[in-house]
Amino acid sequence: MGSWNSVESLKSSTWRELEAVYRVLLSLLVTLQGIGLKCTIQKEISQCGAISENFTQLGGKIEEFLLHSHSSNTNSKYFYSFKRCEQFISKEGGKSIPASPIHVALYLTHLLDKGSSKSVVQSAVYGIKWAHNIQGIQDPTTNSFVVNLMEAAKRQPHRPKVKKDHITVDVLINLCSKYKDCNDLLVIRDLTMIILCFAGFLRYDEVSAIRCKDIVFKDDNFSIKIFKSKTDQYRLGDEIVICKGESIACPYLLLKKYFQLAMINSESDNFLFRPIFRSKQVCSLIYKNKRLSYTRARECIVSRLKSICPDLNISLHSLRAGGLLQPPIQM
Template sequence: MSKDQYKFRKHDNEEQYKVNVKVTRKLKEADAIRAPAQVLDHLCSHRSRRELRVCSLAGSLARVSPVARRGTGGLSAERWAAMPHRKQNLGIQERIQGEIEAAGIKSDKFSELSRIMAQQMLDAKSESTTKRYCSGFDRWKTFILAEGGDLLPAQPIHVALYISSLMNQGSLVSVVQSALYSIKWAHSMIGASDPTENYFVKNLMESAKRQSSKPIVKKDIVTSEQIIELCEKYKGSKAIVVWRDLAYIVLSYSGFLRSDEVLSLKGADIEFQDDFMLIHIRKSKTDQYRQGNSVVISMGQTSACPVSVLKTYVEMGNINVASGSDEYVFRPLYCNKGKKKGLTKKNKPISYTRARETVLARLREVCGTANLGLHSLRAGGATAAARASVPDRMWKRHGGWRSEKAKDGYVEDSMEHRLLVSKSLHL
């Protein structure tokens, strides 16, 4: 079956098709190197995206180069290919087992613990970070294998040449950095010497930063007046899609929330009180250890009141916000004969792409041709709080920023406030 034979009606379907094709190809490659049946059964039964990515990466490593291990002088590609666990931990378990043997103690319990420990080490980074590193390492693999070099551990000069190649192609500095961190991550997982610390690589990285340096063009902010105007326009609407967009907008603006924080909200994360509501953030970009955080949002006095808008959306969508509810708050819509009816019964969040598309389209009705992004809401709320002289400590906590530099980057100073500096000189 070829994608060229037909067109997908939905972009998400096309992306899923690509993922399925890639997974199928990797499974065939694994079978070609005589992967044990139990590993493939484990892979197919769980089917988590992270595991599929890590498995495909580690499976490809099995066919290439030796993995350095203290006390053994390296591991041959043939021995690596014969290991049942090679798909799951990049050779981490083999490395751990070697350290155990070098320490002079060998037991069944230690062998079992080495397997558990290897899997735990893969959880040192978040799922999205591991996925990004796997993708970056795949690109490095394609480059170095075409030239006949060692994939892992890599030679520093080969990594430097790879960075030079990316720069020569005009890659953005973010792409170069991603490639570097991916290689660094893979080597740290097996305790191999880090080739990215080489002076060739470091100097090339600095060169990439200079060559691709461009002025930062920040997105425009959204103001309270624009959100009120939008809510006034639709206050009598009966369309669930409209209230879903409005709820996303007022939550992001009033809670200084990131897009992934809004989209991952579940019914149990929302608590309505008499004159405010409490939003529980289960995981956040700055909460790497998942300790959780809560944002309190006061009831407003206009049609853009965050509490009222969210309550209306919850009631129209028949969303369960009781304690213990596992329903996603922002879900896709289902259609009947081409007409959008309501929120899908499937418990899955709306995709970032679709949220961005619908929310920005809604905002442009009142913002015109402004250069907007979903972060325009978070930045707009922070700017409004700063201009209202809210103490820095309070709105920094409200937005979950860890540093002053990160916080200040979201605030757009008005011309009036900028002129205060020179006016204070009384010249």
């Protein structure tokens, strides 16, 4: 289920993408059945007073369409939050679907009593709300006990927030100046990711998902197609355009250089930023179509930036934040 067999691995990338989506939907269908959704739908159909073969078939499809009400990651998060609540209530002899408001309040009290953070309590409430709303059952989280316990969680002692510093244009220009004569593919890959995150206001999730064919070069700019974004809830997709600059940190020239060094085919379906291997005098992107992991990208990018600004408290998000606070018009 989790990997391709010898026959499947030879099929086209389009087939494998569609098959992967189908398998995710199947796994989520099992998730929704795990909260008794299928039984609830069948019960509602049988009680409506008009049972037909068409109603039965449509009832089976309701689950599939309900999957699209939230993203797969959101469904998974809510499901496991609800299951932890279900385990607690069932252990004490209660019923989780439909859950009694007092049982939910007792569960939240249990979380607060053992020192759980505000986010843990909120996840529990949202998971319980999701499990009831998706089945058309009365939501127990609207009870005043639950609402006030949510407020109490926000007032619990917590660590003060330590915000990350943002990156400036000057830091990026100094970084690119340091490697201006470098033709090492590993260095150029890291610099290209850094500049794209800054100039395009991109999250790492969006950068890592870019494929070679998603980039189109023109005379004085290039465009990037973004198919999935945190703020694009309905997956409509978007396209960003980045103009050619005049400084050494120009995103256009740096991306062109990366394409040349990595010998990238602009029509390829492979991920643009992949891990790199070295063998004697050869330095190249791995042949497997595998995106660079967040952990490795953070390690590479932060170490490059720290070489210029060692005293700053930075993360990958510092690049997007820096681009938004100081538009990269000087690049």
